[in-house]
Structure formats: C-alpha cells, structure tokens
Amino acid sequence: MEKPATPDHSILDVIQRRWSPYTFADRAVEPEKTRCLLEAARWSASAFNEQPWRFILATKDNPNAYAKALGCLVEANQGWAQQAPVLILTVTRTTFIRNDNPNRVHQHDLGLAVQNLITQATSMDLFVHQMAGVDLDKVRKEYNLPSGFEPQTAIAIGYGMDPADMPDELREKEQAPRSRSPLADIVFGETWDQPSPIVKET
Ligand SMILES: Cc1cc2nc3c(=O)[nH]c(=O)nc-3n(C[C@H](O)[C@H](O)[C@H](O)COP(=O)(O)O)c2cc1C
Numbered sequence: 663m664e665k666p667a668t669p670d671h672s673i674l675d676v677i678q679r680r681w682s683p684y685t686f687a688d689r690a691v692e693p694e695k696t697r698c699l700l701e702a703a704r705w706s707a708s709a710f711n712e713q714p715w716r717f718i719l720a721t722k723d724n725p726n727a728y729a730k731a732l733g734c735l736v737e738a739n740q741g742w743a744q745q746a747p748v749l750i751l752t753v754t755r756t757t758f759i760r761n762d763n764p765n766r767v768h769q770h771d772l773g774l775a776v777q778n779l780i781t782q783a784t785s786m787d788l789f790v791h792q793m794a795g796v797d798l799d800k801v802r803k804e805y806n807l808p809s810g811f812e813p814q815t816a817i818a819i820g821y822g823m824d825p826a827d828m829p830d831e832l833r834e835k836e837q838a839p840r841s842r843s844p845l846a847d848i849v850f851g852e853t854w855d856q857p858s859p860i861v862k863e864t
Pocket residue numbers: 680681682683739791792793794795796815840
C-alpha cells in the first residue's frame with residue numbers, strides 16, 4: 663500500500679515513499695535482500711568510524727530465534743510485528759573502542775545506520791517499522807549482552823500487505839493520514855524559536 667509523504671518541497675522519491683506500516687504480506691524476505699539492507703547500514707557514517715551499531719537478526723524461517731526476538735518487544739508491538747518476516751533488535755556500543763571514553767553519539771550513529779537500512783529497503787519495495795517499545799532488560803538477559811553494550815530499538819521488515827487482505831480495523835489504521843510539523847517550527851535562525859528566514863519565506 664502506498665502512503666506517500668506530502669512534502670512542501672521536492673524530496674527524493676525513496677524518502678517520499680517510506681512509511682511505517684502495521685501490516686506485512688505473508689512473504690519471506692529473500693536472504694540476499696536482507697544482506698543488502700544490513701550492508702547499507704554497515705556503510706553509514708559514524709563518529710571516528712567507530713560503527714557503534716549492532717544488530718540481532720531474527721527471521722521467521724528460524725522459529726526459535728524469531729520467537730526469542732519477538733518476545734523482547736512490548737506486548738502492543740508484538741501484536742502487529744509478529745506478521746513481519748524479519749525482526750531486528752538494535753544494540754549500541756556506548757564507549758569508544760579507541761580509548762574507552764563514553765561515545766556521546768552512539769544512538770545518533772545507530773539512527774544513521776538504520777536510516778540507511780530503511781532507504782535501501784524502500785528502494786527494494788520493502789517496508790520497515792521501527793520500535794522503541796522494547797523490553798530492554800529482557801534483551802540484555804536473553805542475549806547476554808556484554809558490558810558496554812546497550813539495547814536500543816527493534817525493527818520489523820517485510821513486504822507490504824494488499825489493503826484488500828487487511829482486517830477492517832487495521833486498514834483504517836493504515837489509511838490514517840500522515841502529518842509533520844512545518845519547517846518554521848523546527849528550523850531556527852539568529853534566536854531560538856525564531857524561524858530561519860529561509861524557511862519563513864515558504
Ligand atoms: C525510534 C522510533 C521508535 C518508534 N517506536 C514505535 C513503537 O514502539 N511502536 C509503534 O507502533 N511505532 C513506533 N514508531 C513508529 C512511529 O510511530 C512512526 O515512525 C511515526 O508515527 C511516523 O510515521 P511514518 O514512519 O509512517 O512516517 C517508532 C519510530 C521510531 C523512529
């Protein structure tokens with residue numbers, strides 16, 4: 663299903679087409695495509711090229727691994743995410759390998775890597791839905807994370823579901839309009855809360 667952004671200014675098609683569905687087709691993601699997504703994440707920029715991101719990958723064709731990852735999501739997310747053929751739990755290294763100092767931007771760099779993954783996925787007609795609703799303690803325990811690593815988010819990936827196959831209540835949710843704050847609310851100039859003249863002009 664398409665649910666494109668409605669931008670006020672021209673943006674890349676792949677950005678315009680991305681959205682976060684609650685429904686996924688009953689279709690596996692090809693392993694090579696999954697590798698492409700992870701490869702896209704791998705080539706993200708990161709502070710000092712530290713690459714603080716880590717990914718725990720679970721696919722439906724390995725039911726035990728899949729159930730373990732799914733069980734780490736909060737219940738509300740488990741409800742819909744269990745349709746997705748691929749689940750990823752994200753983890754970051756919170757200190758620099760080079761000197762063991764805290765890495766202030768580990769989550770920022772994870773976000774870059776995940777956005778790369780999403781852009782790659784969208785270009786391959788795959789859909790991605792990120793989740794903060796994760797039982798972090800459970801991830802720590804279930805995967806025995808070493809010290810210095812923190813669980814962060816989860817990601818559901820799959821092909822889109824045909825609206826005709828969606829249950830009525832989900833079709834309604836999927837068709838809900840998308841919205842964003844105007845640029846003038848988020849881009850400032852000389853003083854905080856005063857829109858930059860560049861965006862005020864629009
Ligand atoms: C870091 C992050 C955490 C999110 N957590 C959840 C979540 O736990 N459950 C959920 O249903 N959606 C979650 N979302 C999806 C957002 O609600 C969604 O991206 C937002 O409403 C904008 O919609 P769009 O992605 O379709 O443009 C999350 C998104 C991000 C980026």
